[in-house]
Amino acid sequence: MLLKINFTQQRRVRLAQGLWLMSWLAVMCGAFIFCLGVYLKTELLRRNEVMENTEIHMVPNILMMVGLASIGTNWVASRVCQDSLDATRFPRWKVLLLAWFALAALLCCLLIAVVVLSYALQGRLEESLKVGLRNGIRFYKDTDVPGRCFQKETIDRLQMEFRCCGNSNFRDWFEVQWVSNRYLDFTSKDVKDRIRSNVDGRYLLDGVPFSCCNPASPRPCLQYHLTDNSAHYNYDFQSEELNLHSRGCRQALIDYYMGLMNSTGPGVLSVILRQMTVAASLRYLQAAVEGAMALGGTQRARRETSPGEGSRNH
Amino acid sequence: MAVGKVTFTKAEREKLAEVLWLLNWISVVTGAILFGLGLFLKIEIQKWQEVMSDQGILYVPHMLISTGLAACCINFLGGKICLDCADTNKFLRWKLVMMPYVVCTFFFTSCVLAGALMCYSIRSQLEESLFLGLRNAMRYYKDTDTPGRCYLKRTLDLLQIQFHCCGNTGYRDWFQVQWISNRYLDMTSSAVVDRLRNNVEGKYLMDGVPFSCCSTFSPRPCIQQQVSNSSAHFNYDQQSQQLNLWRRGCRQTLLDHYTGIMQSIGLTVLLIWLFELLVLTGVRYLQTAMENVLRLGDPESESDGWILENSLAETARSNFNIIKNLGKCYQIDDDPNINVPTAAAEQEVLSQQVQIPVTS
Numbered sequence: 001m002l003l004k005i006n007f008t009q010q011r012r013v014r015l016a017q018g019l020w021l022m023s024w025l026a027v028m029c030g031a032f033i034f035c036l037g038v039y040l041k042t043e044l045l046r047r048n049e050v051m052e053n054t055e056i057h058m059v060p061n062i063l064m065m066v067g068l069a070s071i072g073t074n075w076v077a078s079r080v081c082q083d084s085l086d087a088t089r090f091p092r093w094k095v096l097l098l099a100w101f102a103l104a105a106l107l108c109c110l111l112i113a114v115v116v117l118s119y120a121l122q123g124r125l126e127e128s129l130k131v132g133l134r135n136g137i138r139f140y141k142d143t144d145v146p147g148r149c150f151q152k153e154t155i156d157r158l159q160m161e162f163r164c165c166g167n168s169n170f171r172d173w174f175e176v177q178w179v180s181n182r183y184l185d186f187t188s189k190d191v192k193d194r195i196r197s198n199v200d201g202r203y204l205l206d207g208v209p210f211s212c213c214n215p216a217s218p219r220p221c222l223q224y225h226l227t228d229n230s231a232h233y234n235y236d237f238q239s240e241e242l243n244l245h246s247r248g249c250r251q252a253l254i255d256y257y258m259g260l261m262n263s264t265g266p267g268v269l270s271v272i273l274r275q276m277t278v279a280a281s282l283r284y285l286q287a288a289v290e291g292a293m294a295l296g297g298t299q300r301a302r303r304e305t306s307p308g309e310g311s312r313n314h
Numbered sequence: 315m316a317v318g319k320v321t322f323t324k325a326e327r328e329k330l331a332e333v334l335w336l337l338n339w340i341s342v343v344t345g346a347i348l349f350g351l352g353l354f355l356k357i358e359i360q361k362w363q364e365v366m367s368d369q370g371i372l373y374v375p376h377m378l379i380s381t382g383l384a385a386c387c388i389n390f391l392g393g394k395i396c397l398d399c400a401d402t403n404k405f406l407r408w409k410l411v412m413m414p415y416v417v418c419t420f421f422f423t424s425c426v427l428a429g430a431l432m433c434y435s436i437r438s439q440l441e442e443s444l445f446l447g448l449r450n451a452m453r454y455y456k457d458t459d460t461p462g463r464c465y466l467k468r469t470l471d472l473l474q475i476q477f478h479c480c481g482n483t484g485y486r487d488w489f490q491v492q493w494i495s496n497r498y499l500d501m502t503s504s505a506v507v508d509r510l511r512n513n514v515e516g517k518y519l520m521d522g523v524p525f526s527c528c529s530t531f532s533p534r535p536c537i538q539q540q541v542s543n544s545s546a547h548f549n550y551d552q553q554s555q556q557l558n559l560w561r562r563g564c565r566q567t568l569l570d571h572y573t574g575i576m577q578s579i580g581l582t583v584l585l586i587w588l589f590e591l592l593v594l595t596g597v598r599y600l601q602t603a604m605e606n607v608l609r610l611g612d613p614e615s616e617s618d619g620w621i622l623e624n625s626l627a628e629t630a631r632s633n634f635n636i637i638k639n640l641g642k643c644y645q646i647d648d649d650p651n652i653n654v655p656t657a658a659a660e661q662e663v664l665s666q667q668v669q670i671p672v673t674s
Binding site for chain 2: 143144149152153156157160178179180182183184185188209210211213215216218219220221223232233234
């Protein structure tokens with residue numbers, strides 16, 4: 001017998017009452033985990049268009065499943081507590097309790113797995129964002145192609161909201177034609193020169209869209225001819241820091257999502273602890289009540305003790 | 315003739331006291347809600363305070379915050395009083411406080427109503443304040459090196475980006491303001507010099523707008539310079555022009571934003587006011603019923619409760635008389651010894667002296 005404690009009738013009653021309360025608290029923790037999962041999932045779905053795959057969705061999916069399962073198991077635990085002091089009603093739960101302990105252990109393992117996954121999947125998230133953003137920037141100009149027509153709006157909103165520009169930095173815009181041919185005057189000499197000087201016949205320029213502009217800059221935003229110091233008065237490309245957002249959107253999004261998952265970490269860990277406490281207390285209660293029933297009923301005098309055990313050696 | 319007279323048995327009085335105790339505690343919660351609403355409104359206004367020229371609109375959240383706190387205190391006290399009123403003996407403790415308490419609660423309830431009405435009436439003042447504030451913000455947009463104005467550019471850019479608006483009434487307001495600082499203008503360039511000479515006041519005006527006016531819904535890259543010149547850009551048709559920049563003015567957008575918030579808050583405050591009025595009426599009935607019980611002397615008997623002892627006109631008249639007579643304690647117009655000729659007084663005294671020995 002491991003971790004044996006003796007329980008009087010009074011203490012059994014106290015244990016049952018305390019455990020009933022704790023299991024209802026654990027139900028609320030389960031609901032909290034479920035809501036956390038839903039929140040994380042909605043945040044990921046909002047930026048779905050700049051992510052190439054949905055592997056990272058494993059984390060919120062597991063959280064939601066565990067939340068729902070935890071609500072169910074802890075509700076069962078509270079019913080068990082209610083019936084534990086009644087000798088006629090308790091036996092029907094005996095069969096279920098073994099399965100309950102297995103399920104509680106599984107839930108704790110899943111929660112630990114979620115915490116580990118949220119760190120382990122960071123690399124995959126980064127890859128997914130890299131490809132997603134690259135496509136977003138490539139299809140920025142295709143506002144007339146069905147299936148891609150919202151990329152411009154998505155990328156603009158993303159850059160303004162997260163204060164970022166491009167994939168790794170603003171130079172990503174120099175390598176992509178982000179002005180559609182519909183708006184290029186092919187009779188103009190300037191346009192023709194630029195297209196001819198590019199191998200693939202693309203219209204590349206050292207300019208960025210307006211959404212890269214930093215509102216905190218003291219001067220009106222400079223979007224075009226960024227590498228040409230003489231194109232603007234009092235402008236030095238190398239030392240100009242505030243004109244555009246300096247961060248890349250990939251880094252900005254990763255920081256945001258890692259921040260979200262890190263801040264949920266302590267909550268998840270406390271839920272794990274609570275679940276384990278509930279499981280341990282239920283085991284003590286089960287053993288104490290079964291011992292009392294074996295000794296001949298729970299209606300004896302107050303002085304009667306019964307052994308409650310952590311685990312039994314057969 | 316009493317106004318709103320209702321007869322209460324002992325059981326009914328006790329029930330009324332219990333119900334009022336509960337309602338007072340609910341009122342404490344609604345007072346906290348009022349406080350929270352005032353705080354929320356204050357924070358919302360302070361977010362964009364820099365584009366408002368006068369801070370008069372802050373009266374509304376301050377009023378809500380103070381009435382919310384007052385509601386919590388007054389209703390907390392009211393809860394204690396009502397709990398004690400169930401028992402005639404405990405009521406004696408509060409007997410003298412009850413009338414002032416009812417009067418205080420009446421004034422406080424009218425403050426809540428005033429707060430609710432202010433939410434609806436502040437609109438025109440807000441519009442004026444926004445018009446002037448936005449005009450100044452646009453004027454000082456370029457002054458990012460002047461202390462006190464250096465954050466106006468950022469504030470205005472963030473405002474236009476967040477609320478999807480441009481300028482005061484529309485994007486053309488930017489054409490009338492020099493929003494590019496002289497620090498970034500090449501004064502040796504002929505184009506710049508020409509433009510400066512064209513303008514009477516020597517301002518560098520152009521038909522261009524800042525980047526924050528650009529619409530994210532436009533299918534083409536944003537056109538910020540030479541906005542009104544359709545031949546300056548390729549394929550710049552009417553539809554492109556419509557979608558290119560935000561069409562709404564920031565004044566209208568902010569006005570709608572704040573009016574919406576204040577209308578919902580005003581509605582909630584009106585509902586809270588109605589609830590407070592209900593509680594006040596109940597407390598008044600309880601007060602008069604308990605006082606009448608004491609007057610009758612028998613705690614078990616029925617007693618009347620009312621809102622006013624006499625009709626409204628008589629109560630007003632008697633209160634007016636009380637106020638009139640308040641100032642009369644030190645007046646000397648009624649003194650009989652003033653302005654009476656002394657000869658007549660002496661004669662009177664003499665005649666009395668003659669009479670006295672005869673009667674004694």
